[in-house]
Structure formats: structure tokens, C-alpha cells
Amino acid sequence: MLRPASTNLDEELNTAKQVQPENVGALSRGQLTPSAAASPEGHDVAGHDHGDHAGHGHGPADDNPYLWPGVSFALLLGGLALDQYFAGFFTGYARLAWYGLAFGLVGWRVLQAAVLSIPSGNVFNEFLLMSIATLGAFAIGEYPEGVAVMLFYTVGELFQDAAVNRAKRSIRALLEIQATEVTVIRHGQPLVLDPKEVVVGDTIEVKPGEKVALDGTLTTGPASFNTAALTGESVPQTKQAGAVVLAGMVNLESLIQVAVTAGYRDTKLARILALVQDAVGRKAKTQQFITRFARVYTPIVVALAVLLVLGPYFVVDDYVFRTWLYRALVFLVISCPCALVISIPLGYFGGIGAASRAGILFKGSNFLDVLREIDTVVLDKTGTLTQGVFAVQRVQPAPGLEVAQLLRLVGALEAKSTHPIAKAVVRHVGAAATGVAVENVEEIAGHGLRGRVDGQDVLAGNPKLLAKFGVAYPAEVDQLLDSTVVAAVDGQYAGYLTVADAPREDAARTVRELRADGISKIVMLSGDKDSITQRVARELGIAEAHGGLLPEDKARYVQQYKAAGRRVAFVGDGVNDAPVVALADVGIAMGGLGADATIETADVVIQTDHPSKVATARRIARATHAVVWQNIWLAFVVKGVVLVLGAGGLATMWEAVFADVGVALLAILNAVRIQRMRF
Numbered sequence: 034m035l036r037p038a039s040t041n042l043d044e045e046l047n048t049a050k051q052v053q054p055e056n057v058g059a060l061s062r063g064q065l066t067p068s069a070a071a072s073p074e075g076h077d078v079a080g081h082d083h084g085d086h087a088g089h090g091h092g093p094a095d096d097n098p099y100l101w102p103g104v105s106f107a108l109l110l111g112g113l114a115l116d117q118y119f120a121g122f123f124t125g126y127a128r129l130a131w132y133g134l135a136f137g138l139v140g141w142r143v144l145q146a147a148v149l150s151i152p153s154g155n156v157f158n159e160f161l162l163m164s165i166a167t168l169g170a171f172a173i174g175e176y177p178e179g180v181a182v183m184l185f186y187t188v189g190e191l192f193q194d195a196a197v198n199r200a201k202r203s204i205r206a207l208l209e210i211q212a213t214e215v216t217v218i219r220h221g222q223p224l225v226l227d228p229k230e231v232v233v234g235d236t237i238e239v240k241p242g243e244k245v246a247l248d249g250t251l252t253t254g255p256a257s258f259n260t261a262a263l264t265g266e267s268v269p270q271t272k273q274a275g276a277v278v279l280a281g282m283v284n285l286e287s288l289i290q291v292a293v294t295a296g297y298r299d300t301k302l303a304r305i306l307a308l309v310q311d312a313v314g315r316k317a318k319t320q321q322f323i324t325r326f327a328r329v330y331t332p333i334v335v336a337l338a339v340l341l342v343l344g345p346y347f348v349v350d351d352y353v354f355r356t357w358l359y360r361a362l363v364f365l366v367i368s369c370p371c372a373l374v375i376s377i378p379l380g381y382f383g384g385i386g387a388a389s390r391a392g393i394l395f396k397g398s399n400f401l402d403v404l405r406e407i408d409t410v411v412l413d414k415t416g417t418l419t420q421g422v423f424a425v426q427r428v429q430p431a432p433g434l435e436v437a438q439l440l441r442l443v444g445a446l447e448a449k450s451t452h453p454i455a456k457a458v459v460r461h462v463g464a465a466a467t468g469v470a471v472e473n474v475e476e477i478a479g480h481g482l483r484g485r486v487d488g489q490d491v492l493a494g495n496p497k498l499l500a501k502f503g504v505a506y507p508a509e510v511d512q513l514l515d516s517t518v519v520a521a522v523d524g525q526y527a528g529y530l531t532v533a534d535a536p537r538e539d540a541a542r543t544v545r546e547l548r549a550d551g552i553s554k555i556v557m558l559s560g561d562k563d564s565i566t567q568r569v570a571r572e573l574g575i576a577e578a579h580g581g582l583l584p585e586d587k588a589r590y591v592q593q594y595k596a597a598g599r600r601v602a603f604v605g606d607g608v609n610d611a612p613v614v615a616l617a618d619v620g621i622a623m624g625g626l627g628a629d630a631t632i633e634t635a636d637v638v639i640q641t642d643h644p645s646k647v648a649t650a651r652r653i654a655r656a657t658h659a660v661v662w663q664n665i666w667l668a669f670v671v672k673g674v675v676l677v678l679g680a681g682g683l684a685t686m687w688e689a690v691f692a693d694v695g696v697a698l699l700a701i702l703n704a705v706r707i708q709r710m711r712f
Contacts, residue, residue, distance in 0.1 A: 376700035384657030
């Protein structure tokens with residue numbers, strides 16, 4: 034079972050910013066603690082807002098994370114002005130102290146992190162690169178450039194943190210929909226309690242405008258609920274007494290009472306939050322590649338910088354140590370991998386956040402990649418492409434019998450059955466069958482019901498029932514595609530009702546959108562009889578469909594597609610189709626709010642009953658992939674060009690700052706675009 038969601042997102046969302054070898058260069062100074070740098074476990078940064086900084090060393094002024102960088106920037110500008118106009122006064126120790134103060138305000142935590150990360154074995158990280166580069170600049174008297182590198186690096190990290198926090202807002206909004214208090218009715222008296230103190234069986238009271246705190250059954254009704262936070266749907270839902278309501282829904286109109294059916298830790302909402310929070314820790318292949326790359330890349334860069342200083346001594350006639358040291362320092366600044374290390378996970382994080390706002394939950398960023406790669410979508414019929422609720426489509430009484438008479442007799446008899454088709458008939462008949470005397474009811478397995486209704490012998494079931502009792506019926510009945518309830522009264526054919534499961538409103542659109550999005554093969558599988566399955570397939574424009582299948586038959590089809598080299602996504606209910614969901618490259622569960630097991634079995638959970646969100650999920654996956662690779666190419670190309678220029682002495686520290694901080698900022702801004710896209 035999934036663990037319950039923590040209300041502290043900061044402790045849960047370990048996106049990519051930990052001081053570990055695989056997460057090189059991702060920790061900002063404002064969020065660094067000595068224990069974090071020293072510990073191989075790292076320190077979660079993505080979840081820390083700037084307001085948390087006060088506890089890390091500077092005191093109350095850290096409530097404004099831009100204060101010290103602002104002071105440092107002012108000192109840098111002042112120093113440049115003094116260099117320009119008061120060169121005679123601004124020399125020696127006075128100049129060093131001035132720029133040293135400007136450097137210390139923004140650089141001391143980087144230096145501290147570089148030192149404290151050594152005992153844990155995490156030596157080659159961006160803190161080391163920045164420390165060597167800026168201290169080296171001071172050593173050769175390039176004070177302004179040393180300050181500028183550290184200052185702009187710090188500002189870049191602040192913008193980076195702001196982007197991460199922005200990307201988390203949709204996730205944080207999910208956390209905030211958990212109610213913090215609830216009114217419980219005990220012994221006839223209302224008590225305001227923490228939701229964790231409420232037990233199953235309690236009755237809670239929810240006022241208009243309040244969030245439902247716990248899953249339960251509505252005992253008063255009807256009532257309207259805003260479910261947008263859970264499903265992404267803006268249209269309110271109206272529920273009758275006896276209906277299921279879930280934690281996180283907002284009561285819109287009247288005072289209601291709910292009988293609690295799940296404890297605080299077992300609500301659908303808690304499961305969803307745990308799912309979303311855990312998702313960011315599951316890395317996509319691209320993320321895994323970048324972390325492996327950074328682990329190898331950084332030591333190589335340091336070695337090349339050393340070689341750039343010492344190597345020319347043996348091959349250059351007019352070798353000047355200071356010149357080649359400066360080039361090596363520029364090389365180190367340019368080579369800092371922070372643009373890749375943060376912008377890529379931030380891109381995936383943005384994709385997960387955008388999906389969650391649309392009511393689509395990915396269990397990990399890896400599934401964003403896999404969903405983008407699929408070329409085959411296999412869809413279950415009942416409950417996925419159709420509504421999963423049988424309804425009477427047609428009533429055809431025999432000549433001489435009224436529709437109302439047929440419905441009254443059949444409805445009264447079917448009320449004694451629990452079969453889904455019988456329930457559909459009873460719903461359709463409604464109150465017309467109440468008060469009718471029904472006795473001697475016999476259920477004949479696989480056929481239907483027999484009994485006396487208002488003193489008449491009534492049969493209601495499939496055509497085999499009438500054949501069993503020797504009742505003749507029209508041949509057209511056997512040609513009907515829908516499920517059929519055929520009736521006989523006192524040994525005479527009385528008519529029939531057809532019962533069918535109607536397609537969802539957006540089912541046909543789902544097929545069109547998937548096909549337009551490049552899915553070359555769309556298949557519908559169903560346990561329903563093949564004639565009905567083929568008819569629904571024709572209505573929806575699906576070329577390949579198979580009916581009359583057991584779950585193992587569906588798994589066999591999926592296995593065949595995979596054996597043929599296809600990348601398969603299976604869309605089903607996530608419970609009955611668990612073997613197929615597990616077998617597919619991506620298992621997608623529909624209507625995740627309605628079934629406990631869907632969150633546990635599927636890779637992607639669609640919280641509503643809209644199959645078109647499968648196409649939406651794929652569009653989000655494709656957009657995320659595009660942004661991530663744009664960032665990768667941007668970083669590699671720009672850094673590669675400036676690295677060559679720096680090694681040749683054609684690029685200064687200022688170009689290095691752009692190649693590092695500038696590229697990082699551009700990559701971050703690009704990643705944030707996912708939050709603004711409309712899917």
C-alpha cells in the first residue's frame with residue numbers, strides 16, 4: 034500500500050537538487066546547510082522556499098534572498114567606478130578588501146559547501162569549480178571578474194529556485210486541498226477535530242464552501258460539489274444521498290453530512306498525493322543519462338583545466354603562467370554543468386505538474402518518456418470507451434400490449450435480481466413497478482427470471498429462456514446486437530427490451546486525436562460479445578476490435594503486439610485488467626478516483642472518465658520531451674563554443690558567465706514554459 038502523503042512537500046519532493054555525485058551542481062547556497070554538504074544523503078532543496086533561508090546563517094535579512102546579492106552588486110558597481118576614476122586611491126589592500134566583501138556576501142556558502150562536501154567523497158561538484166575559478170581570479174588580481182562570476186552564479190541560482198517553486202505550485206495546491214479540521218457529529222453534538230482523529234463510521238458535517246475532509250457516503254442530499262482540485266474538471270457534480278464523496282471535494286450549496294468510510298491515511302486523496310510526490314523521484318532515462326554524464330564530466334573538466342595551465346609550458350615558447358591560469362579559470366566557469374543538472378529535472382517536473390492540473394497522474398517522469406514513444410494504444414471497451422452503465426435503449430411490446438404494461442411487469446420481476454442488466458431495467462421503469470405483487474420468483478442461471486406478477490406467470494430473460502419454456506418469439510429477436518430482455522406473459526410472447534452500454538461523449542474524439550498524434554495502431558478489446566464490440570468499434574472509427582475476451586486473452590493480444598516490436602499502452606479500469614496493465618509498456622487506469630486498486634496497478638492514472646485525456650497525456654509527454662532536449666542542445670552547443678574560445682584566449686570571464694549562468698537561465702525559462710502550455 035502506498036504510504037500516506039506528507040503535508041510537508043519540502044521533505045518529499047527530492048527532485049534533483051541534492052549534494053550527491055549523481056546530482057552534481059544542483060544545490061543553491063541559500064538552501065545549503067553544512068550538514069547537507071557533508072552528508073552523502075544530501076539535502077532537499079527543491080522543496081525549500083526562500084523564506085526558509087533565515088535558518089541557514091545570515092539571520093533575519095535572509096527572509097529577502099535578494100538582499101545580499103543586491104549589496105554585492107552595488108559594491109561591484111562601486112568598485113568598477115573606483116577602478117575607473119580613483120585608481121590612485123583604490124589600490125592594494127583597500128581594493129582587495131572592497132572586492133573581498135562583495136565576494137564574501139555571495140560566495141562564502143559556495144566555499145563552505147566545496148569544503149564540507151569533501152569528506153563525503155563528493156569532491157567534483159559545481160561548488161569546487163566555482164571556488165577554484167573565483168579564488169584563482171582573486172589570486173591573479175582579477176577581483177571584479179571573480180566577484181561577477183560568483184554574483185551572477187548566485188543570482189542564477191535564485192532564479193532557478195524561483196522556477197522550481199513555480200513548477201511546484203500545482204503539486205503544492207494539491208497538498209493544500211487536504212482539510213486541516215473537520216466537524217464531527219458525536220452524541221448529537223458537533224465537535225471540531227483534526228481529520229486524523231476521525232474514525233470510520235463517524236458522521237462529519239460539511240458547510241457550504243468547505244472541503245470534504247474524508248472519504249465517505251453522502252447521507253443527506255442532493256448536493257453539488259466542485260471536484261476541480263481532484264479531476265481538473267470545472268463543471269460541478271451533483272450527487273444524491275447514498276453517493277460516494279471524496280476528500281478534497283468542495284461542498285457548494287447546502288449543509289451536508291457524510292458517513293466516513295476511510296481514515297485520513299486511506300483516503301483517495303492521500304493516495305493521490307503520495308503518488309504525485311513519489312513521481313518526481315522516479316527519473317526518466319534522459320535524467321539518468323545526465324546525472325551519469327555529470328559524474329564523469331566534472332572530474333574530466335578539472336583535469337583539463339589543470340592540463341590547460343601546465344601543458345602549454347612544454348610547447349609554447351612565450352609561456353606566461355598568469356595568462357594560461359586565467360584561461361583555465363575561464364574554462365572552469367564555462368564548464369559548470371548546472372544548466373543541465375537542474376533544467377532537465379525541472380522540465381520533467383513541469384510536465385508532471387501540468388498533467389496533475391489536468392487530472393492526469395504520472396507515477397514517474399520515466400513514464401512521460403515511454404508514453405511519448407508508444408505507437409500502439411489498446412483500449413478496453415466497457416468503462417473506458419463506453420460509460421460502463423447499462424441503459425434501456427429500446428422497448429418493443431408485442432402487438433396488443435402497451436409499453437407501460439410491458440415495463441410494469443418486467444420491471445417488477447427484474448427488481449428481484451442483482452444482475453447489471455436487471456438493474457438497468459429497474460432504473461428505466463422507475464416507480465411504475467412499485468406496489469406490484471411479485472411471488473414465486475425463480476432465477477434460472479444463464480437464462481433469466483420466472484415468477485408470478487399480479488397473478489400472471491411472467492418470464493423475463495434472454496431468448497434461451499423463452500425457448501426453454503417453449504414460447505415462440507419473432508426471429509428478429511435473435512438478430513438484435515444489443516443485450517436483450519425478452520418477456521412472456523402466461524406462455525405468450527410479450528415483447529422485448531434492448532439494453533446497451535453507450536459510448537462516452539469524447540470516445541470518438543479520443544480515437545481521432547490519437548490517430549492524428551501519430552498512433553498507428555488503435556485496438557479495442559472487450560469481454561462483451563463480439564457483435565456488440567464490433568458495432569461500437571465501427572461507431573468510434575476503430576479498425577481492429579476483439580470481443581468475448583477474458584483478461585488472459587487481452588494479455589495475449591498485448592503480448593503479440595509487443596512481440597511484433599510495438600510499444601504498447603493499455604487503457605483500462607486498472608482492476609479487472611491488472612494483468613494487461615502490468616504487461617503493457619504503459620498501463621493507464623481510467624477513473625482513478627472510483628477504484629482503490631487503480632492507483633496501485635497503473636503507471637498513469639486518469640482521475641476522470643474522459644478517455645480523451647489519454648491523448649492529452651501524450652501531448653504533455655511530447656511537449657516535455659521537446660523542452661528537455663532543447664535545453665540539452667542549448668547547453669552543449671553554447672558551452673562547447675565558449676569552451677573552445679576560452680581555451681584559445683578569445684573568451685573572458687564575462688563570456689564564461691553567460692555560458693554558465695546565462696544558459697542556465699535560458700534553459701530554466703524554457704522549462705517553465707511547460708507550465709504555461711495549453712493541452
